[in-house]
Structure formats: C-alpha cells, structure tokens
Amino acid sequence: PxxxxxxxxxxxxxxxxxxxxxAKMAVEFNxxxxxxxxxxxxxxxxxxxxxxxxxxxxxxxxxxxIEIIRDAQRRMPNEWVLIAALLPxxxxxxxxxxxxxxxxx
Numbered sequence: 211p212x213x214x215x216x217x218x219x220x221x222x223x224x225x226x227x228x229x230x231x232x233a234k235m236a237v238e239f240n241x242x243x244x245x246x247x248x249x250x251x252x253x254x255x256x257x258x259x260x261x262x263x264x265x266x267x268x269x270x271x272x273x274x275x276i277e278i279i280r281d282a283q284r285r286m287p288n289e290w291v292l293i294a295a296l297l298p299x300x301x302x303x304x305x306x307x308x309x310x311x312x313x314x315x
Contacts, residue, residue, distance in 0.1 A: 212257060216249070220258055229258060260303060267299030271308055279305060280313065 223235045236251035243249075249257075259266070271279070275297050282293040290302035290309075297305065 212261075217257070217262055220254055220262055223254075224258055224262075229255075229263070259301060265299065266301055266304070268304075275300070276313070279309060283309060283313075 219239055220235075223239060227235060232251040232255045236249065236254055239254055240248040278296050279293060282289075282296055286292055288306075290306040294300050294302040294305045
C-alpha cells in the first residue's frame with residue numbers, strides 16, 4: 211500500500227516536473243528509500259493517474275455518461291481511450307473498469 215508521505219512526494223515531483231519523465235521521477239523518488247521500499251516508474255505513473263491527478267473526475271458516473279459509454283461501446287467496441295475522450299475528466303481505465311464491473315454484467 212501507498213503511504214501518505216509517498217503520495218505527497220509524487221504530488222511534489224509532478225508539480226515540479228509535470229506529468230512526464232517518469233523514469234527521472236522514479237530515480238528522484240527512490241533516492242532516499244531502502245531498496246525494498248522503492249517504486250518503479252510505472253507504479254508512480256499509475257498512482258498519479260489513477261489516484262492523485264486532480265484533473266480526473268472520480269465522482270460516480272452520471273446517467274448521461276453511462277448513456278455515452280453504452281452508445282460508444284456499440285460504435286467502437288473496447289476502444290477505451292477513444293470512449294474516455296468523449297467524457298471530459300475521465301480516463302480509459304475508469305471507463306473500462308466501469309463497463310466490465312457494472313454495465314456488462
């Protein structure tokens with residue numbers, strides 16, 4: 211599990227460098243950590259994108275968003291990046307997770 215101070219460190223690094231150059235951020239993130247506590251660039255990027263990025267809407271999907279997802283899934287099956295682009299503030303993993311966990315059942 212991620213600790214609050216790790217989340218804060220990710221926020222600081224993204225604020226200083228922007229959400230890019232994840233390999234460099236990982237080096238800096240891990241500078242003072244013991245080897246067993248280190249995080250990979252993929253873990254750091256995923257933590258930012260899926261949990262910390264304030265531009266991502268984490269509210270429940272609205273009825274209108276659900277309608278858009280259903281319609282888009284019929285027109286372009288499983289094209290989650292394209293479907294998410296129709297929903298400002300949403301990311302592809304949110305949309306695909308919602309589809310497979312809720313709508314598709």
